[in-house]
Amino acid sequence: xxxxxxxxxxxxxxxxxIASLNCTYSDRGSQSFFWYRxxxxxxxxxxxxxxxxxxxxxxxxxxQLNKASQYVSLLIRDSQPxxxxxxxxxxxxxxxxxxxxxxxxxxxxxxx
Amino acid sequence: NAGVTQTPKFRILKIGQSMTLQxxxxxxxxxxxxxxxxxxxxxxxxxxxxxxxxxxKGEVPNGYNVSRSTTEYFPLRLELAAPSQTSVYFCASSPxxxxxxxxxxxxxxxxxx
Numbered sequence: 001x002x003x004x005x006x007x008x009x010x011x012x013x014x015x016x017x018i019a020s021l022n023c024t025y026s027d028r029g030s031q032s033f034f035w036y037r038x039x040x041x042x043x044x045x046x047x048x049x050x051x052x053x054x055x056x057x058x059x060x061x062x063x064q065l066n067k068a069s070q071y072v073s074l075l076i077r078d079s080q081p082x083x084x085x086x087x088x089x090x091x092x093x094x095x096x097x098x099x100x101x102x103x104x105x106x107x108x109x110x111x112x
Numbered sequence: 113n114a115g116v117t118q119t120p121k122f123r124i125l126k127i128g129q130s131m132t133l134q135x136x137x138x139x140x141x142x143x144x145x146x147x148x149x150x151x152x153x154x155x156x157x158x159x160x161x162x163x164x165x166x167x168x169k170g171e172v173p174n175g176y177n178v179s180r181s182t183t184e185y186f187p188l189r190l191e192l193a194a195p196s197q198t199s200v201y202f203c204a205s206s207p208x209x210x211x212x213x214x215x216x217x218x219x220x221x222x223x224x225x
Contacts, residue, residue: 004154008152031210031211032210032211034213034214042218042219043202043216043217043218043219044155044202044216045216046213046214046215049211049213051211088154088155090214092210092211096162097143097160097162097168098143098206098209098210098211098212098214099145099157099160099170100157100214102147102154102155102156103154104152104153104154105154
């Protein structure tokens with residue numbers, strides 16, 4: 001069973017702070033990693049993807065990947081109340097079909 | 113820009129009834145997926161398809177059936193609804209090729225009583 005682990009939270013950060021969300025995965029052959037944001041009652045929305053070791057930045061979001069340690073993280077700078085949501089880590093499975101394994105998500109609360 | 117469209121948005125079924133959850137995408141994506149999401153849980157893959165006429169089981173296929181006669185449509189069938197199938201169902205699609213992200217529909221909230 002290939003697994004993706006996330007701390008369920010909630011993770012509470014003050015407005016303007018950096019939020020750090022972490023994810024570990026078990027399949028060493030995984031090649032693609034995605035972060036989805038899911039507001040309560042809504043569908044997952046893709047916010048970042050990363051394929052290579054290191055950092056990838058997009059606006060206030062930075063994804064970090066360390067394949068040797070099998071973890072991927074998402075940093076959100078200058079956190080806003082609108083960032084309050086559940087963040088799902090998804091890892092691409094080896095084999096065909098672009099299948100993903102999802103973690104259970106981390107709930108982020110950005111407080112005023 | 114419709115993307116992935118799911119119908120209905122909400123449905124209540126009685127135990128033993130059957131129904132089809134509809135999913136359509138207008139992005140010409142070859143790959144399509146069905147997930148279920150239970151409260152506080154991640155998404156579990158039910159079935160997926162890599163093209164018209166080709167489907168395969170995911171992690172939790174029992175109690176469900178799918179078909180894919182065209183690129184655009186990927187319906188999910190529940191034949192004998194059971195309370196354990198109460199969940200939110202998401203359809204997703206992605207372009208063909210490795211490392212492509214999946215794009216989700218708005219979901220169908222299904223309750224079986």
